[in-house]
Amino acid sequence: xxxxxxxxxxxxxxxxxxxxxxxxxxxxxxxxxxxxxxxxxxxxxxxxxxxxxxxxxxxxxxxxxxxxxxxxxxxxxxxxxxxxxxxxxxxxxxxxxxxxxxxxxxxxxxxxxxxxxxxxxxxxxxxxxxxxxxxxxxxxxxxxxxxxxxxxxxxxxxxxxxxxxxxxxxxx
Numbered sequence: 211x212x213x214x215x216x217x218x219x220x221x222x223x224x225x226x227x228x229x230x231x232x233x234x235x236x237x238x239x240x241x242x243x244x245x246x247x248x249x250x251x252x253x254x255x256x257x258x259x260x261x262x263x264x265x266x267x268x269x270x271x272x273x274x275x276x277x278x279x280x281x282x283x284x285x286x287x288x289x290x291x292x293x294x295x296x297x298x299x300x301x302x303x304x305x306x307x308x309x310x311x312x313x314x315x316x317x318x319x320x321x322x323x324x325x326x327x328x329x330x331x332x333x334x335x336x337x338x339x340x341x342x343x344x345x346x347x348x349x350x351x352x353x354x355x356x357x358x359x360x361x362x363x364x365x366x367x368x369x370x371x372x373x374x375x376x377x378x379x380x381x382x
Contacts, residue, residue, distance in 0.1 A: 227253075231249060231250060234253075235249050244294055244297070244305035244306070244308075245305075245306060245309055246289075246294075246309050247306075247313040248289065248313040251313060251320065252285060252289075254320075255285070255320055256281070256282040257278075258320075258324060259278040259281050259282070260278040263277050263278065289312065293309075293312055294309075318341065322348055326348045329349075342354075342375070342380060343370070343380055346367075347366070347370070349366045350366060351363070351365055351366060352365075352366045354379070362374070
């Protein structure tokens with residue numbers, strides 16, 4: 211019975227998270243007429259801010275959430291001023307393109323910065339990534355899989371300098 215109750219609570223929490231993201235997307239599109247595809251990475255960045263406030267700085271749960279809200283609100287204002295406000299009078303396609311670009315900038319750069327920081331603290335990370343260059347730059351060792359088999363395995367710097375890897379995965 212306790213497992214059932216825990217799963218119900220997990221479902222409510224996950225559903226609430228999805229609802230917050232959906233409401234945010236709906237409000238932004240309804241007001242600015244720009245689909246902010248960076249909404250998910252911003253939400254994730256807020257989760258990382260809360261996580262670091264809890265684990266590294268020892269804040270309690272509620273202060274961490276409040277700090278995260280302030281940081282994400284400031285980030286949202288910054289994004290609106292720099293990326294979306296100049297595009298208000300432009301065709302809608304420009305806003306979509308800016309939102310997609312912002313998504314990739316926030317998502318990829320922040321994730322790799324966080325992975326690098328966590329790895330430098332001594333935590334082992336299993337990273338499965340299609341961006342070979344960035345993955346090898348932040349890792350100690352690398353494995354290249356093709357059709358489920360390991361075809362290359364070495365230290366990351368050796369893989370970055372391997373001519374076969376360069377030709378096949380790094381664009382020459």
